[in-house]
Amino acid sequence: MSISSGTEDGSHGGTRLNFYRRQQILSYSLILPAALGVLTLILYPLYQVVDISLREGRVMNFARIHDLPLGFGNYVRVLTDPQFWNSVLVSVIYVGGSIAISYAIGLGIALLLNERLPGNRILRTIVLIPWAVPGIVLGIMFLWILDSSYGVFNAMLRDLGILSADFPWFVDRRTALISVMVPTIWKSYPMITLTVLAALQSIPRELYEAANVDGATHIQKFRFITWAGIRGPSMLVLMISALGIFRDVDIVFGTTGGGPAHATETMSLYVYREAFNYFRMGTATAVGTVMIIVALMIGAIFTIFAQRSKFK
């Protein structure tokens, strides 16, 4: 007597395949309602945004949107508006500068916290505090810190003899954008620190020991072990942070409102102004559509970098 796992013609195997297929169908049907819900929540608003952006005329009553003719007038208006291109440039500097400095600070603190120093656990908690403060609160907080008349920063500089008179950090065109970047960086670096720290702690110690035996320099160890280990998570957290800064409006709104004279007006603020100050929902959604494309591009770039990050 022999024990067979199936019939000689393989029909048992076919039955097993059918069983897996049934399981697969069941799995898909179980997730289908949730998937449809998620897709509806993403695709329907996206369709609405694109639809409004293609409607010629002011859209102030969404129930009547389909009465308006279709066209690309809003896109033409946006792309020929110098303020739009100004907002693109401001966004590039604001997002790029904030993210680069946040990463440098976050990486530095993560490397420090990765060492076995006393009080590290408390320090990790303290590092998180800025991340927990809402953007608009942060904006108001820094508005007061950097206030020209009552701000503690000016008072400090005067006490140190660096300034002879109070300086309007948020009003001077040379310093306004940098002043807005300060609270943004302050809010962004904790998440970068924690992500990089987690990545650092997952790197096997043996790799460093082996490198020491091989006589590797500090730079070589950082490049081939540390950086190789943290590159993937870094790209991920940089992507999330960059997209967050790119779309957020609250810190800029709470500090400069986009001024002085559009010097800090990001694309998000441009959208806000078009929609809620000028009632031009069409151009606002046209810029919104452009922003979605830019956000997808940012996501794609970081994803490509992240995929190249595995240890080689």
Next chain:
Amino acid sequence: MLNKLLLSAVFGLGVVAAPGLATAQINLTFASWQFQEPGNADWWNAVIDAFEEENPDISIEEIYIPFADYLPQMTIRFASGRAPAVMQLNEQLFGSFAAQGWLAALDDRIEGTDIATDWAAPQKALTWDGATRGVLLSNNAYQFFYNKDMLDKAGLPVPDSWESFKETAAKMTDRDAGIFGLSAVTTEHPTAVEDVHRYAIWAGTNLVKDGHYNLTSPEVIDAMNAYRETVGKNAPLGNNSSVARQLFIDGKTSMLIDGPWVWSWLEKATPEMRPKLVMGRLPFDPQLAPGGLIMNISEGLDDDIEGAAWKFITFANSEEWQRQYLLTTGQPPGRAANVLTPEDEEAHPNLAIASASALDAVPLFPKEQPIQANFTEYSSVLMEAALRLLSTNDPTEEIMEDAQSQLERAIPLD
């Protein structure tokens, strides 16, 4: 048996329907940014309580929206069909709302009431497409605030002309000592736009003249140079209206031009500082009105709700409640006649000053319909110009030419 069943059914229906009939209420939604402002909130709460007591069939549901969010929040409400029945606006927002078709015509209701005959001049300007669409609740004019002690110590008299005002501001400023001749709004803020208009009008010109933009005329360029020189050099930069007022009541600036509501700020000054701070009529003409508050009804309401909304508006604007408004908030009401009793005037001389200057005031902002309909954009272009004047070395002519071309492109007047 059948009769008994029918009787029970009728009785049952009666029990179910009776409470509904007894409590047939009209719920009136009312949007304002003032429900949490000291003074204004006290008055609104008192009016609403008294109105509900007198009209038990109407209840008012307050919708509080902070002023900074008022325009976007109301836009979302109107766009999504959730507009409040009654709303508070300021005159500067009136055109934007009216142009969208959001405000109901009120002429049939106003006809025959004292609003048609006894209201201050700005009431006449609350028309759009040939219909009156608002009722003026308050009618403000700027007041002049100065620190008598600072001027006395500097040996300077209280300014009595536009020229002496500018000279005094310059003489009082010692930037390194943190002392300034003037408190003004010098950051991205709508009040900067008021300042630009004020400096033009007090220099004897205007930004819009004979139905055309006038920003590049030599007179306006001179006025803007005066603004640049006076505000840019004699007021701390980077201040919004709150900080500007605080600097004045802290004794760091010697003069301030602002609304009559700043009186309540003076009252909060320290006991040492309070006697030094004076509020008076502006020492040069014309007296200027930046625009008061108005009450409006949404377009397209049911007759019952619109009737209740109108009842509420007339209640709040009755003579006694307008007197209470002035006494509680310090702002002159929409009624042209003086609502204060002689006893009130004796007890509150500041209110008499504010009332008198409001009645003499002329509108600060142009009344061209395209500007009113796009006031936020108009304001934004001029705010950019104001901030460039204060924070850059760009030539005044270039700044005003840019502003003029932006306005001509965005809000053509022809």
